[in-house]
Structures are given as C-alpha cells and as structure tokens.
Amino acid sequence: MKALRNYLDKIKPNFEEGGKLHAFRSVFDGFETFLFVPNSTSKSGTHIHDAIDSKRIMSIVVIALIPALLFGMYNVGYQHYALAGMEGTFWQLFGYGFLAVLPKIIVSYIVGLGIEFVVAQWKNEEIQEGFLVSGILIPMIVPVECPLWILAIATAFSVIFAKEIFGGTGMNVFNVALITRAFLFFAYPAKMSGDAVWVSHESICGLGGNPDVVTAATPLGIAATSGNVLPDSLSQFNWDAFWGFIPGSIGETSVVAIAIGAVLLLVTGIASWKTMLSVFVGGALTAWLFNVAGPDTAVAHLPWYNHLIMGGFCFGAVFMATDPVTSARTETGKYIYGFLIGAIAIVIRVLNPGYPEGMMLAILLMNVFAPLIDYYVVQSNISKRMKRLNNK
Amino acid sequence: MSQLFSKKNREVFSSPISMNNPVTVQVLGICSALAVTAKLEPAIVMGLSVTVITAFSNVVISLLRKTVPNRIRIIVQLVVVAALVTIVSEILKAFAYDVSVQLSVYVGLIITNCILMGRLEAFAMSNGPWESFLDGIGNGLGYAKILVIVAFFRELLGSGTLLNFRIIPQSFYDMGYMNNGLMLMPPMALIIVACIIWFQRSRNKDLQEK
Numbered sequence: 175m176k177a178l179r180n181y182l183d184k185i186k187p188n189f190e191e192g193g194k195l196h197a198f199r200s201v202f203d204g205f206e207t208f209l210f211v212p213n214s215t216s217k218s219g220t221h222i223h224d225a226i227d228s229k230r231i232m233s234i235v236v237i238a239l240i241p242a243l244l245f246g247m248y249n250v251g252y253q254h255y256a257l258a259g260m261e262g263t264f265w266q267l268f269g270y271g272f273l274a275v276l277p278k279i280i281v282s283y284i285v286g287l288g289i290e291f292v293v294a295q296w297k298n299e300e301i302q303e304g305f306l307v308s309g310i311l312i313p314m315i316v317p318v319e320c321p322l323w324i325l326a327i328a329t330a331f332s333v334i335f336a337k338e339i340f341g342g343t344g345m346n347v348f349n350v351a352l353i354t355r356a357f358l359f360f361a362y363p364a365k366m367s368g369d370a371v372w373v374s375h376e377s378i379c380g381l382g383g384n385p386d387v388v389t390a391a392t393p394l395g396i397a398a399t400s401g402n403v404l405p406d407s408l409s410q411f412n413w414d415a416f417w418g419f420i421p422g423s424i425g426e427t428s429v430v431a432i433a434i435g436a437v438l439l440l441v442t443g444i445a446s447w448k449t450m451l452s453v454f455v456g457g458a459l460t461a462w463l464f465n466v467a468g469p470d471t472a473v474a475h476l477p478w479y480n481h482l483i484m485g486g487f488c489f490g491a492v493f494m495a496t497d498p499v500t501s502a503r504t505e506t507g508k509y510i511y512g513f514l515i516g517a518i519a520i521v522i523r524v525l526n527p528g529y530p531e532g533m534m535l536a537i538l539l540m541n542v543f544a545p546l547i548d549y550y551v552v553q554s555n556i557s558k559r560m561k562r563l564n565n566k
Numbered sequence: 567m568s569q570l571f572s573k574k575n576r577e578v579f580s581s582p583i584s585m586n587n588p589v590t591v592q593v594l595g596i597c598s599a600l601a602v603t604a605k606l607e608p609a610i611v612m613g614l615s616v617t618v619i620t621a622f623s624n625v626v627i628s629l630l631r632k633t634v635p636n637r638i639r640i641i642v643q644l645v646v647v648a649a650l651v652t653i654v655s656e657i658l659k660a661f662a663y664d665v666s667v668q669l670s671v672y673v674g675l676i677i678t679n680c681i682l683m684g685r686l687e688a689f690a691m692s693n694g695p696w697e698s699f700l701d702g703i704g705n706g707l708g709y710a711k712i713l714v715i716v717a718f719f720r721e722l723l724g725s726g727t728l729l730n731f732r733i734i735p736q737s738f739y740d741m742g743y744m745n746n747g748l749m750l751m752p753p754m755a756l757i758i759v760a761c762i763i764w765f766q767r768s769r770n771k772d773l774q775e776k
Contacts, residue, residue, distance in 0.1 A: 321742060335757065361748035 182206055201291055204301030228343075232306040234442050238435035239310055239493065245431040246424040247271035250318050251382070253373040253421050257390055258383035270381040274374050275424055278313035281322045285329040286312075293338050304343030304350070304499075305333065311351035311493065314425025315486065315534075316358060317371040324365060328357040348541045349500045352534050359534070367530070369395055372421035390421045394485045394523065397473045398530035404472045408480060415483045426489040436492040445496035448508040453491035456516025457482055464524050473524045481520055490519070490533035495540075502544040504551040511547055515540045570696065578697055582704040589712040590763045591773065594680040599713055599759060600752040601672050606729050608668045609717030611658065613710025615673060619650045620682055620709075621702035626650075627690040628698035643686045644677065651676050681709055716758045724749030 188195040189202040208229055251267030251274075262270070286305045294301045312329055332353035337346045359366045369391035377383055391399070393415060397408055414420050418428025426432075439445035461478035468474030481487065495501060495515050502511035515536050522532025529535065588594045595616075602612045626646045627634075634642045655673045658666035666673065676682065685705050690698040721727055723746045726734035734743065748754050767773045 323742075324744070357748060360751065361746045362744055363747055364744070 179210065182209070199295070201295075201301070204291070204294070204303070207300070208303070229303045229306075231444055232303050234444055235307045235439065235493070236310055238438040239307075239314065239425070241431040241434040242425045242428060242489065243275075243310065243314060245418055245428045246314060246426075247275050249418055249427050250274050250374060250424060252419060253390065254375070254382050254385075257373050257375065257387060258385040260383050262382075266381055270378060273378045273381065274318055275313060277322055278316065278320070278325055278424075279310065281326050282312040282329050283309040285326045286333050289330060289333045289338070293342070299342070302343035304337070304346075308333075308350040308354075311425075312354050315351060315355050315423050315489070317366060317423055318374045319371040320358065320365050324358060324362050325354075328354045328361070331357050344499055346499060348538055349494055349497050352494060352538055352541075355534055356538060372423075392422050392485065392530070393420055393480075394473075394530040397476050398523075398527065400472045402470045402472055402475070404475045408472075408476060411477070412480050412483065415480065420484070423486060423489075426486045429483045429488050432488045432492050439492065439496070444498075445492070446498075446501075446508050448505065449496045449501055449512040450491055452509045452512030453495050453516040454482060456513035457487060457491075457520050458516070460517040460520040461524075464520065468524060471524070473530075481523070485523075485531045486533040487516075487519060490537055491516070494533075494537050500541045500544060502547045502551075504548045507544070507547040507551045510551075511540055511544055514543070575697060575700055579700040579704040582701070582708040583711060584708075585770065585772070587708045587712065587766075588681045588684070588705050589709055589759065590766055592681075592684070593763075594684055595709055596756070596759065598672050598675065598679060599709075599716060600755040602669055603713055603717040603720055603755050604724065604750050605668070606714065606717045606721045608665055609713040610710070611662060611665045612669060612672065613706070613713045615654045615658070616676055616679065616681070616709050617703060617706025619647065619654055619676055620685055620706040621699050623647050623650050623682060624685055624690040624698035624702035625695045627686050628693060628695040631691050639691070640683075643683065647682055647686075648677050681705055712759065712762060715762060716755050719758050720749045720754060724754075 186202070186206075189199045190196070195202070248264075248268045248271055250271035251262065251269070252271075254270055254274075255262045255267055283305075286309050290301060290305050293299075312325070316325065332350050336348050336350050336353035337343070340346050355366075365371055369389040372392055373388075373390040374382075375385050375388045393408055393412065396405060412420075415427070416429050418431060420427050436445070436450065440447050440450070458478050458481075461476070461481040464474040465476075465478055476484075491512075495512055502508050515533075518539060519532040519536035522529055522535055526532070582588055585591070589596065589599060598612065598616075603609045623643070623646050627643055630642065630646075651674060654676075655666070658669070658673060685701060689701045693701070718728065721729075722733060726732060726739075726745050
C-alpha cells in the first residue's frame with residue numbers, strides 16, 4: 175500500500191496544471207480517490223462525515239453483486255449445455271458462461287466510463303463514481319444473447335440522457351441501468367424478449383455446442399403464453415427458480431445468490447431494509463389477491479411465492495429499488511415506494527399480456543413518483559407538528 | 567421594392583427560422599412534431615401545410631385587424647384558421663391521398679397549433695399584411711425545418727429508409743444491424759427535439775439563461 179501511495183505521489187505532478195499529461199487529470203483523479211480515501215477536508219461550514227464515502231459505498235455494492243454475477247455466469251453455461259444436450263464439468267460450464275458474459279461487462283464499462291471521463295474532463299469536474307455500479311448492473315440485467323453493439327448504444331444513451339443531462343451521479347431521476355434496459359427493450363424488442371434470447375446458442379472458444387433447438391422460454395414467459403392452465407412445474411414452489419437454474423437475464427435468476435448480496439447490503443446499512451421488505455410485501459399481497467380473485471389466466475394462477483422468486487423480482491427489489499439516488503428518501507416514503515413497486519410489477523405481469531415481466535417498468539414508474547411521495551410525507555409531518563403546536 | 571425587402575422585413579422572415587424558432591426556442595407546436603415525424607414524407611407535407619396556413623391566416627387577420635372588435639377577435643381568428651385548414655385538408659385529400667391518410671387527424675388539428683394562434687395574436691394583430699405574410703412564412707418554415715430534421719433521424723434510424731427509399735443497405739442487416747424500434751415511438755421525437763435545442767443553445771450564448 176505504501177509503495178502504491180509513493181508511486182501515485184511521484185506521478186501526480188504530471189497531471190496537474192501545466193503537466194504533460196494534464197489532459198488525463200480527471201482519469202488520474204478518479205483512480206487516486208478510488209484507491210485511497212482523499213485526505214482533503216471541507217474548508218467552510220459545518221459538515222458531518224462518517225468514515226465511508228460514495229466510492230467506498232459503490233465498491234461494497236459491486237462486491238454484493240459478485241455472487242449473483244458468478245452464479246449468472248455458471249447458469250449461462252448450465253443453460254447452454256442443457257439446451258445443447260451435452261454434459262460438461264463444472265469448469266466447462268462456468269468457463270463458457272464467463273466467456274459469454276465478460277465481453278458484455280467490458281463493453282458496458284468502456285462505453286460508460288469513457289463517457290464519464292470525457293464529460294468530467296470537459297466540464298472540469300472530478301470523475302464521478304456512479305458508473306462503477308451501473309456498469310456491472312447493466313450486463314446482469316440483459317439476456318445473454320443481447321448483441322454487444324446494441325448494448326454499447328443503450329449504455330451510451332442512458333449515461334448521456336438519464337444521467338449526465340441531469341447533472342451526473344446523484345442527480346439522476348431514473349436508475350441508469352434500468353434506462354439502459356428500457357432502451358433495449360423498446361428499441362430492439364426482438365433481442366430483449368421472446369423465447370430465443372435467454373440461452374446462448376453458439377459455441378465459444380471450443381466450449382459448448384451448437385444446439386438445434388434455440389428456444390428456451392423463461393418461466394414467466396411460459397406462464398404468459400400458456401392460456402389459462404398453469405403447467406405443473408409452476409404451480410408448486412419452484413426450487414429451480416429458487417436456486418437459479420432457469421433461463422433469464424444473466425444476473426437475475428438465483429434467489430440464493432441475490433440473498434447473499436442483500437445480506438451484505440443490509441449489514442453495511444447501504445440499502446434500506448424498509449424499501450426491500452415492502453417491495454416483497456407489496457408483490458406478495460398483490461400476487462395473492464390475483465390468486466384468490468384474479469382473471470382466469472395462467473399468470474394470475476401463478477402462486478404468489480413463485481411470483482417473488484421468478485424473473486427480475488428479487489434482483490430489482492434488492493439492487494434496483496434500493497438505489498439511494500432514485501428511491502424515496504423519507505423513512506415513511508420508503509414503505510410506500512417499495513410497496514407500490516412490488517404491487518405494480520405484479521399488476522403488469524398479470525394484466526398486460528405483452529409484458530411477461532413488469533419489474534423494470536414498475537421501478538422506473540416509481541422513480542418518477544419518489545419525489546412526490548417524499549413531498550407529501552414531509553408535508554404531512556409538517557401539518558402534524560403544526561397541529562400539535564396549535565393545540566398547546 | 568427596396569422597402570418590401572428592407573432589413574427589418576428580412577429580419578421578420580429569417581429570425582423565426584433560426585434564432586427565434588417557434589419549436590426550439592419558444593417550444594410551441596410540440597404535439598404535432600411528435601405525431602407526424604416518424605416518416606420524412608408526412609413531416610414535409612405537414613411543415614408545408616402549416617407554412618401555407620400560417621402565412622395566409624396572418625395576411626387575412628392583418629387585413630381585418632382594424633375592423634375586428636377586440637372582444638371577439640379569438641373567434642374570428644379561429645374561423646379564418648379553420649377555413650384555411652379545411653381548404654388545405656381538402657387539397658391534400660385530392661392530390662396526396664396517401665399522405666393525408668398518414669397525417670390523419672393532425673391536419674385538422676393544425677387549428678389548435680399554438681404557433682398559429684401565437685403569430686396571429688402577437689404579430690398579425692399589430693402589423694401590416696406584407697410583414698405578416700413574411701412572418702407567417704418564416705414561422706412555418708422554422709417549424710417545418712425542425713420537423714424535417716426530427717423526421718430525418720427517426721426515419722433513417724427507425725426504418726432504415728428516407729422518403730421510403732432504402733438507405734441502409736441490406737448487407738448491414740445481414741451483418742446483424744437492426745432498426746431502432748424506439749425511434750418510431752413518439753418519445754424519441756421529444757428527445758431529438760431536445761437534442762436540437764441543446765445543440766442550438768450551446769452554440770448561441772444569447773439563448774442561455776444567466
């Protein structure tokens with residue numbers, strides 16, 4: 175650590191005003207503050223700091239995402255080998271998934287961080303660290319067959335139009351990763367939905383095979399297209415969906431892996447348990463209501479516990495709904511915000527035959543309402559206290 | 567003759583096309599800009615229709631401006647605009663039926679276009695017919711310009727064509743290129759209009775708020 179610090183101190187003058195690498199000042203700055211907590215302090219006013227800053231928060235979220243990512247890689251290989259009807263060792267399966275997912279991560283980081291660096295340099299600001307998390311979230315919420323070039327376009331679109339335009343990290347109204355997914359979903363529906371995109375069907379570097387069948391629907395996709403009789407596998411608790419051995423977006427399938435991340439986020443206090451819990455409560459209640467008195471369709475008959483473990487529900491609840499920037503900030507507001515996300519996601523799944531999955535749209539919709547919820551929570555608090563004052 | 571094209575009159579004509587554009591600076595007429603710009607052809611026809619209607623309604627109102635009682639001026643303006651819109655709509659149906667089908671209700675809705683009422687109230691009610699005519703043409707063309715830019719990008723990226731001619735070659739599609747479906751949806755028109763506004767404001771310091 176000491177050697178690294180000394181090295182950074184030695185090369186630092188190159189990046190300062192007049193140095194020969196001044197053009198890369200923001201890049202250097204970004205890496206330096208990423209590696210070491212900056213020792214500069216505020217010069218005026220009263221500030222309260224704790225030991226953690228936003229770069230450290232972002233790193234913990236990335237660490238919390240690692241179990242879901244690793245499992246996602248394994249599952250990509252597992253699904254591919256299953257579709258091709260081949261046997262493979264653990265390392266073959268994982269290696270295949272690794273090679274399929276890695277290019278997406280690289281593309282997402284290069285495009286997103288590239289834009290961040292350019293903007294920071296252009297506006298003469300510090301590099302902002304928000305993309306550290308978005309960059310890993312984006313590849314985890316797309317289907318494995320999503321081509322790299324449309325991933326790059328979507329990432330560029332959402333970093334520019336969902337984030338930089340609003341003023342960069344911390345100012346965005348919408349979750350950046352979900353805007354990427356929404357852009358892909360509406361711009362290239364053929365590559366984002368249906369039953370041919372969830373399992374990769376080409377061999378990579380000699381791993382895997384070339385299956386004749388190329389379609390494998392997600393459980394929710396099956397439920398959405400199976401009329402009004404639910405297949406047996408979906409009408410009881412689905413252990414495959416719980417462990418994650420189902421087709422789906424790369425990181426969203428395994429409840430267990432996501433739960434490990436959730437525990438880490440809750441223990442470190444980064445995500446709010448109120449939001450997370452109320453998303454599940456909202457989803458479970460709504461799904462249960464549809465079970466009891468819903469329309470006569472297969473999705474409405476899907477048991478409420480299966481709704482919660484399938485599709486992007488868990489992933490959205492743990493990593494997207496709790497995004498501190500775009501969610502409600504008042505404590506009461508978090509309950510309302512989370513509950514409505516869960517409820518709307520299930521309503522979209524059940525009542526809109528065009529969209530088998532509703533989590534993305536539910537979270538984006540509630541992102542818009544978060545400030546409104548906060549406003550009314552604050553107002554009601556003010557009027558409550560006003561009443562107390564007047565009654566004295 | 568020189569008086570007809572005096573500096574002031576040239577200004578009246580050219581300023582709405584760039585510096586005082588009705589769409590990007592005054593942000594008027596956005597709804598129709600969203601609705602008709604998925605393809606280039608209807609956008610051009612719509613732009614021309616609005617230009618013709620704005621120009622002639624400006625002239626008519628300018629001629630009537632001293633005789634119309636102030637209290638009923640809006641109704642008179644609406645009658646004039648409605649008459650012109652009906653004429654244009656009938657002409658389109660007669661000579662460009664396909665486009666008029668694509669434009670559907672939006673030709674009729676030119677009556678409610680804010681640019682028209684804005685120009686009648688703000689300019690034609692207080693200026694002579696010739697100036698009003700130039701102002702109408704200028705504003706119509708300023709509107710048409712934005713529509714054409716938006717439609718250019720939407721048709722090129724959303725359908726791969728321009729004026730229904732294939733621009734993006736088949737070999738691109740064979741290599742895996744795909745049309746961007748979002749471009750065909752109205753929200754993308756808003757984003758493109760926003761980009762034009764962004765571009766224009768970053769080039770003109772006068773348009774930026776302090």
